[in-house]
Amino acid sequence: xxxxxxxxxxxxxxxxxxxxxxxxxxxxxxxxxxxxxxxxxxxxxxxxxxxxxxxxxxxxxxxxxxxxxxxxxxxxxxxxxxxxxxxxxxxxxxxxxxxxxxxxxxxxxxxxx
Amino acid sequence: xxxxxxxxxxxxxxxxxxxxxxxxxxxxxxxxxxxxxxxxxxxxxxxxxxxxxxxxxxxxxxxxxxxxxxxxxxxxxxxxxxxxxxxxxxxxxxxxxxxxxxxxxxxxxxxx
Numbered sequence: 001x002x003x004x005x006x007x008x009x010x011x012x013x014x015x016x017x018x019x020x021x022x023x024x025x026x027x028x029x030x031x032x033x034x035x036x037x038x039x040x041x042x043x044x045x046x047x048x049x050x051x052x053x054x055x056x057x058x059x060x061x062x063x064x065x066x067x068x069x070x071x072x073x074x075x076x077x078x079x080x081x082x083x084x085x086x087x088x089x090x091x092x093x094x095x096x097x098x099x100x101x102x103x104x105x106x107x108x109x110x111x112x113x
Numbered sequence: 114x115x116x117x118x119x120x121x122x123x124x125x126x127x128x129x130x131x132x133x134x135x136x137x138x139x140x141x142x143x144x145x146x147x148x149x150x151x152x153x154x155x156x157x158x159x160x161x162x163x164x165x166x167x168x169x170x171x172x173x174x175x176x177x178x179x180x181x182x183x184x185x186x187x188x189x190x191x192x193x194x195x196x197x198x199x200x201x202x203x204x205x206x207x208x209x210x211x212x213x214x215x216x217x218x219x220x221x222x223x224x225x
Contacts, residue, residue: 034213042218043117090156
């Protein structure tokens with residue numbers, strides 16, 4: 001069965017320092033992988049997606065993620081955190097030949113001034 | 114940029130009542146979805162809808178739930194005989210064939 005594990009429920013960083021949000025997935029075939037962000041009282045916004053093209057994927061707002069098949073990981077990074085990055089981040093897998101998305105439990109990012 | 118819009122943003126209903134959550138997907142999208150997020154829990158898939166029929170549904174989506182596309186623009190989720198445990202944020206989403214899902218801002222349903 002397909003699943004997604006986000007290794008940290010909360011991550012706290014100082015403004016201007018790097019961000020690393022970790023995600024591991026389990027999937028029988030080549031999945032599509034996504035990161036979504038949810039700001040308070042807002043919907044889910046797509047940050048980036050991986051669909052078996054380049055393994056390093058660049059998204060919006062300076063975020064990027066690297067697909068590592070050998071490690072079954074899809075960690076989200078950003079070189080320098082901004083206060084506006086404070087939000088909840090979801091790693092998501094869409095199994096091959098399925099319509100549905102499987103969400104991780106989310107990582108809440110706190111950015112300290 | 115086109116958006117998925119959901120109304121109302123917050124719905125309060127009494128246990129046992131029926132509610133209809135409304136969504137206007139992005140106009141050229143053909144695939145429609147409902148997800149929900151119970152407070153403190155994961156976002157869960159409920160149902161996907163394509164070509165005027167359900168294409169996939171989860172075990173959560175039992176006979177209490179139904180979806181409809183009553184006209185060319187709206188996509189609705191009906192919950193009959195609501196229970197306390199139906200309280201959640203309900204997200205509508207849409208996509209075209211190979212695109213990522215675009216989500217609305219959600220409807221917070223509170224069952225009292």
